[in-house]
Amino acid sequence: MSTKTRRRRPEARPDEILDAALSVFVEQGFTAARVEDIAKRAGLSKGAVYLYFPSKEAMLKALVEQSAGALAKAAERLISVGAPRDPEAALRGVIFMMITAMTDPDISAAPRLVLTEAHRFPDIAAHYRDQVLETARRAIETLAADGVEAGTFRPVDADMLMRCIGGPCLGHMMLASAFDFHPKNLREPVDVADALSDLLLHGLKPREDARCD
Amino acid sequence: MSTKTRRRRPEARPDEILDAALSVFVEQGFTAARVEDIAKRAGLSKGAVYLYFPSKEAMLKALVEQSAGALAKAAERLISVGAPRDPEAALRGVIFMMITAMTDPDISAAPRLVLTEAHRFPDIAAHYRDQVLETARRAIETLAADGVEAGTFRPVDADMLMRCIGGPCLGHMMLASAFDFHPKNLREPVDVADALSDLLLHGLKPREDARCD
DNA sequence: TGCAACTAACTGACCGGTCAGTTATTAAAT
DNA sequence: ATTTAATAACTGACCGGTCAGTTAGTTGCA
Known part of the structure; x- marks a missing residue:
């Protein structure tokens, strides 16, 4: 279900965020990578990624x-x-x-x-x-x-x-x-x-x- | 250490700074490396390294x-x-x-x-x-x-x-x-x-x- | 069916700390 | 006295992380 609207079942979110994080980390390096860029690439706001991961480093570890x-x-x-x-x-x-x-x-x-x-x-x-x-x-x-x-x-x-x-x-x-x-x-x-x-x-x-x- | 006092002929400075920069860059990565740490390792203050290099990136390039x-x-x-x-x-x-x-x-x-x-x-x-x-x-x-x-x-x-x-x-x-x-x-x-x-x-x-x- | 009451998902402004780069000042050497 | 090497204090931008508030969707009830 590709609901263009707000997600009802967001269980795919963590993987989407990790995909985005991987590409930004690889492009920029971990330190230079901006969480806001990861969020943008995953189609979320920065605040939302912190609903799924407690920190930038947690994304790296995952x-x-x-x-x-x-x-x-x-x-x-x-x-x-x-x-x-x-x-x-x-x-x-x-x-x-x-x-x-x-x-x-x-x-x-x-x-x-x-x-x-x-x-x-x-x-x-x-x-x-x-x-x-x-x-x-x-x-x-x-x-x-x-x-x-x-x-x-x-x-x-x-x-x-x-x-x-x-x-x-x-x-x-x-x-x-x-x-x-x-x-x-x-x-x-x-x-x-x-x-x-x-x-x-x-x-x-x-x-x-x-x-x- | 040769001169505990202030250097008169500081022509060795650039290389000393580059040596320090290399070790910090390798340890921390370019982005996470702090110019102040480079300076400390080279035995200078942060301001002094800017007498020899215009920017952190210039050190990397050199x-x-x-x-x-x-x-x-x-x-x-x-x-x-x-x-x-x-x-x-x-x-x-x-x-x-x-x-x-x-x-x-x-x-x-x-x-x-x-x-x-x-x-x-x-x-x-x-x-x-x-x-x-x-x-x-x-x-x-x-x-x-x-x-x-x-x-x-x-x-x-x-x-x-x-x-x-x-x-x-x-x-x-x-x-x-x-x-x-x-x-x-x-x-x-x-x-x-x-x-x-x-x-x-x-x-x-x-x-x-x-x-x- | 319509309408509150509620909740899950999300937003974006904001805070606090960090750090590259600047500047006012000091001190040594000539 | 002047010049040069160096510093310490400072500025401002940036960014990780937070949170009060918003919106989309759900449930219960008539």
């Missing part, structure tokens, strides 16, 4: 918890599914998913926000680290172990692999969002993901064994 | 230009030197240098600042992109071409290689600085750099040819 929950769940799913059959395909899938997510400004907004604000909110940083990063690390560890067992991966350090998968995705995103700096030839997300997967799997040095893929 | 200039110069040097002899050693050197720099909070401070503030200052973003990123890309391109010519690298996309070198370094730094998240086994920068170099050079898949390293 956003972070939302995002962390979703990411942690995704990582947990990766762990529980595992990839004993085809670790390479699983790795390619993860990379494609990450590049796709990072390329979409809406999806990458919350992680970007966390990345830029975490160090000033120690509890947010700790929450994200424990919920998301540790879980992601375990997911990578599982994937790597499955690959080694299947003989398709050689053993490598999990933290390094994590940084070698997430780092390029992160870099790709930050270069685009902060500097508007894009690859010259790799135009589509799928091309970026494939190039990353290939480089990660086969390495920079040529293979003496003829078979590469 | 910092960015300083950092961008240094980084651009470093990248230019990489290009002009080239690495036709031993591209692998050159790559390992670049990676070691980057990991070392990113691990030092003082050295990585300015890039971190740029990364978090660039998107709100389009001219800063453009400047950094044109001065630093484009030059770095060319440096990587040169290195990759030298490697291919020498037969030690296979041809890969320069933008991808750039993201695969810089991304993990960036990720490593951000995980540490924002989340206090560190590798479990790779304790020293040199170990991180070696692990990254190895993974990048040899890939995740086992080599059928016995020789690795």
Whole structure:
């Protein structure tokens, strides 16, 4: 019911406000973001957002918890599914998913926000680290172990692999969002993901064994 | 402290103020940073910093230009030197240098600042992109071409290689600085750099040819 | 059906604190 | 005595958060 008039059942309000808050926070940064702008973008007055959230910081925390929950769940799913059959395909899938997510400004907004604000909110940083990063690390560890067992991966350090998968995705995103700096030839997300997967799997040095893929 | 008394030749002041500004900006973010805190850290009163900089934003711009200039110069040097002899050693050197720099909070401070503030200052973003990123890309391109010519690298996309070198370094730094998240086994920068170099050079898949390293 | 009485949702003016930037003044060095 | 470096007090704009008041919608009752 899109009542143009005053809301009767305003249970959607908190999410509307959080959507608006996320976009303003990402654009302006948390400190420079004005609650009045958030309100305007959500179609309310400033006073009204304080009916739903006790403070600006509470909106930030709610956003972070939302995002962390979703990411942690995704990582947990990766762990529980595992990839004993085809670790390479699983790795390619993860990379494609990450590049796709990072390329979409809406999806990458919350992680970007966390990345830029975490160090000033120690509890947010700790929450994200424990919920998301540790879980992601375990997911990578599982994937790597499955690959080694299947003989398709050689053993490598999990933290390094994590940084070698997430780092390029992160870099790709930050270069685009902060500097508007894009690859010259790799135009589509799928091309970026494939190039990353290939480089990660086969390495920079040529293979003496003829078979590469 | 040299002169407890009033300075006669204050030509060192601008740099002292910029040092203080950098540390406060990185800790608090540009908007939340208070000029009075910068002044205090530089050992001055607030009014005095306005004798050297016309505004808070001018300090930010000066910092960015300083950092961008240094980084651009470093990248230019990489290009002009080239690495036709031993591209692998050159790559390992670049990676070691980057990991070392990113691990030092003082050295990585300015890039971190740029990364978090660039998107709100389009001219800063453009400047950094044109001065630093484009030059770095060319440096990587040169290195990759030298490697291919020498037969030690296979041809890969320069933008991808750039993201695969810089991304993990960036990720490593951000995980540490924002989340206090560190590798479990790779304790020293040199170990991180070696692990990254190895993974990048040899890939995740086992080599059928016995020789690795 | 019409009409009070009531409530939920919202508004916007306002208050108080903060902080970038200014200025009147002081003090050291020459 | 003059100039220069610096300060401390000040100004004014801005913004997070509050709250008295308004309006839209609901309920009870005739």
